[in-house]
Amino acid sequence: MLVRGYGRSLLGMAIGAGICYCAYRLLFAQRRKKKQRDRVGASSSSAGEKVLGVSALRYLHETQAANKPGNVSTSVNDLQPHHIAKLLDILATNSDSSLQEKVLITLCNSAAFSVNHDIIRNLDGIHIIAKALSSSSEQTKVNALNALNNLSMNVQNQELIKDYIYQICSAISLSSLNSEVQLAGLRLIINMSVTDNYHNMVADHLPYLLHLLAEGNNNIQIHTLKVLVNLSANPAMTQPLLTTKVEGSQSLTCLFNSRINREILVRVLTFAANLSKHLGSGNGHDLHANYNEDCLFNLLFGDSAPLQNDIAALFQYPDVEVKEQVAILLINLARLRQM
Incomplete structure (x- = not known):
């Protein structure tokens, strides 16, 4: 034959x-x-080409300014666990797609540092970020995929991200050809495979x-x-x-x-x-x-x-x-x- x-x-x-x-x-x-x-494997993702989610951090600053002025740094390198927890809380509870996009950019860039991988996972961050894959906003999906891609560099995180592989593949297949969603989804599947x-x-x-x-x-x-x-x-x-x-x-x-x-x-x-x-x-x-x-x-x-x-x-x-x-x-x- x-x-x-x-x-x-x-x-x-x-x-x-x-x-x-x-x-x-x-x-x-x-x-x-x-x-x-x-x-x-794919390299880690940078949301907005290393542009930090300063607006989201400023939002955090404003919510805490009355009690602790200047407590929150505008540098992602200086984010503490309680800052990350607040960002995840905003993402989980706020339906403003513009704010979600900014928060996801900050989380994506913070997840580029391995020291934050366990912190985000222990704060149920993978589940919270993955929920953003259901957003009607294409940019929100891209930012969520980029954040998950950075988190997938950690083996323990992969064990949780695997539950969303079918949803990630569906996002790739349902998006327009050559879209940013497809590219971001493929980068994540590369790491997971x-x-x-x-x-x-x-x-x-x-x-x-x-x-x-x-x-x-x-x-x-x-x-x-x-x-x-x-x-x-x-x-x-x-x-x-x-x-x-x-x-x-x-x-x-x-x-x-x-x-x-x-x-x-x-x-x-x-x-x-x-x-x-x-x-x-x-x-x-x-x-x-x-x-x-x-x-x-x-x-x-x-x-x-x-x-x-x-x-x-x-x-x-x-x-x-x-x-x-x-x-x-x-x-x-x-x-x-x-x-």
Whole structure:
């Protein structure tokens, strides 16, 4: 069923690619130690590009000024636990979307400091911030997602944020294409998918992730691929990914092209290489299962998959990481052909 018609040429390319792959690994081993390969996490978010929620802090100051003038600093670095508690109280009890946005900016920036992660969690802050995801204000949703993204850098916080993964994925799928909500939501899912713990919670939204990969702009595509690379590194996600229905297959196959953005190309190759590595590897992923015609398996590894016609040409691409992923794919395609 798989990769028929290549015969000796594919095997020869695989052997040559394997030799080159070993040489590249040896030559660039030191470089690779400095860079994480398969699992990628997003950096922390800055709300308003480091613009502090001064208006929210001023609101706090005004509510306390009668008793303790000047007690509240206008610097997020100086926020004390009781300041954070008051901000969370404002967010939980005030329906003014403008004020909520400002409070969330301040909470987001305070959550960029690891010292505040436990404080916010112990004040029930994750639940309070997550409630803002239901807001009708797009900016409020973005600010809430950014705050949760910063909080997700803490493993204990992830245990609470996982309860909102479905809502986060729904916010991504229900928002307009290439919106700030989608970008902020993807950043959060990237962090939540660095470990295998919550991958199954994203499975229902795989078709929309592939839709974003096919139709999104470069920034959305790169962030979507970061999620997909994380998921594909988990053998347990191979079958859900390969059986996912693909719409706009031509848009996806166009990504395996030397003219595509390098950041997209290296990640889409890594995604495919991860899947090819797990396929037929004895982890319960049946190479000869009856896959639907319009699923990801047939797009990547089916008899007439465009990927198989174009992959060897990409070995001429002037980038070490691209060459490495191409080599892995060629080796795995040759292995799968023998099965």
